[in-house]
Amino acid sequence: MVEKFIFIKEVDLNNNCPICYNNDGLYLTIKQKTIETSFYKAITPEIKYDMACKTCKSTIYPVNWTDDIELVFEYHKKAAIPRKPSTHLKKASWLAIFSGIIITICVVAILVYTNL
Ligand SMILES: [Zn+2]
Known part of the structure; x- marks a missing residue:
């Protein structure tokens, strides 16, 4: 069984990066999990969100999120239309x-x- 995450969309965030404090590098990648076996190919309801910063090249884990980031994340989570x-x-x-x-x-x- 092969598990893969397919790209849904990438959103640029205007929030300050919790690592380098830059406000133009933060972005959120939304991916959806798919499963492929020799018998079928399935798109699962499982969505993965990855936040990273283009300026300092850091992955921003939820522990580092500020309240503002959390709000923006919730908004994009609702706005993202998965497959x-x-x-x-x-x-x-x-x-x-x-x-x-x-x-x-x-x-x-x-x-x-x-x-x-
Ligand atoms: Zn940064």
Whole structure:
């Protein structure tokens, strides 16, 4: 199983960076988790938020967030429209499903014929 985070959007924040105090480097990256196996590919409802600063190249962890950052974060969290969680079956799954149906039809046919 492969877990991947797909990029949803990046938002520039006008807040002061808690590390370097610059106010034009902070940005928030929003990503959504996807899962891929040999049978299906799914978009999960799990969202990951990463905050970092372009000026000092630091990752800003929630422990370092100021009240202002938290407010802005809550706002963007609500404004971000993630992809609808979904599951796409791959060829292998369809083949398994179709073979299942065909086997069922054969079994039913055999049962019907032997009862005649
Ligand atoms: Zn910074």
